[in-house]
């Protein structure tokens with residue numbers, strides 16, 4: 546039998562709020578009928594409270610099987626599973642699942658129920674009073690960046706893939722479970738939406754501090770979202786369990802090294818986040834105000850662009866001073882192609898976003914989608930150059 550793999554020592558950022566509980570797997574095995582090898586073979590693993598731990602590894606190595614044993618969608622053949630100090634191996638699975646949020650690809654929403662009904666499902670099962678459920682639904686939709694007044698009565702088919710995924714996250718969080726399991730949640734959306742959803746998850750996790758276990762095929766996603774990454778091989782054998790930085794710097798086996806891939810400088814862009822840059826302040830204008838006043842402010846600040854904010858302070862467009870000077874009042878038009886990134890976005894995402902929008906910068910959103918500043922392609926190139934110089938010694 547293998548020894549338990551303890552949580553690596555480095556603690557999560559101390560200022561972070563933690564509402565999650567630790568998860569401990571002890572010698573967990575799953576043997577499917579008719580298979581000669583166990584899909585999960587004697588795995589022991591500890592996950593610290595409030596951490597996001599990413600499961601990566603080749604197709605069929607047992608990641609999903611291991612994840613689903615935590616909420617007992619799959620029954621382990623042997624071994625024990627603990628949430629905090631509590632052995633949940635034999636706990637009633639329905640009760641257990643109310644304490645563990647679960648998010649799957651495309652949100653897994655019920656198509657015949659509205660957004661509100663989907664999100665309120667677990668609180669309803671728990672017998673919450675109606676007003677409390679309604680309040681919780683609005684609070685969660687707001688948390689995942691959907692205006693409750695616009696979205697609560699829609700059906701899933703009336704939402705984009707990214708919006709459905711957000712509702713899926715809101716639903717998983719409804720009863721405030723300490724643990725969130727996510728099985729390739731962002732696998733089915735386009736790359737730009739995926740980056741936004743990742744940024745939002747980082748921001749949400751900063752507020753709620755759940756224990757998150759997240760299965761992905763995408764190593765860059767693992768680097769970006771994970772406090773730690775578990776790299777598995779066949780039978781869910783743990784090849785390496787460490788921080789993204791440690792895995793990049795010192796991959797445990799050749800197979801991990803291959804996974805990590807070449808191009809360490811570019812990978813560095815995946816590890817550096819927008820919030821580590823000194824963001825440029827931007828001239829802003831609010832919908833409905835006189836355009837001339839905004840133009841005067843931009844000229845005084847030497848800015849060529851103006852970030853237009855809606856009445857809740859969220860950026861909606863980014864016109865040039867020349868464009869605004871042809872207007873009388875600032876319009877409420879939302880630019881669907883506005884390049885936006887979050888403070889938790891990686892520089893690699895920021896570059897992708899700029900490229901997709903053919904713009905040399907991106908608007909940076911802070912908490913609750915408020916403007917935090919602006920990042921430019923020059924700022925990112927500076928980081929690349931500094932990394933190269935440091936690598937060259």
Ligand SMILES: Nc1ncnc2c1ncn2[C@@H]1O[C@H](COP(=O)(O)OP(=O)(O)OP(=O)(O)O)[C@@H](O)[C@H]1O
Nearest residue numbers: 577578580584602603604605606607608609610611
């Ligand atoms: N219900 C089942 N019955 C029999 N074998 C199964 C069953 N589910 C999974 N397996 C097998 O168990 C092994 C692990 O599957 P699992 O889905 O956990 O892997 P994974 O790492 O999540 O794969 P992927 O990355 O492709 O989703 C695979 O060999 C798979 O074929």
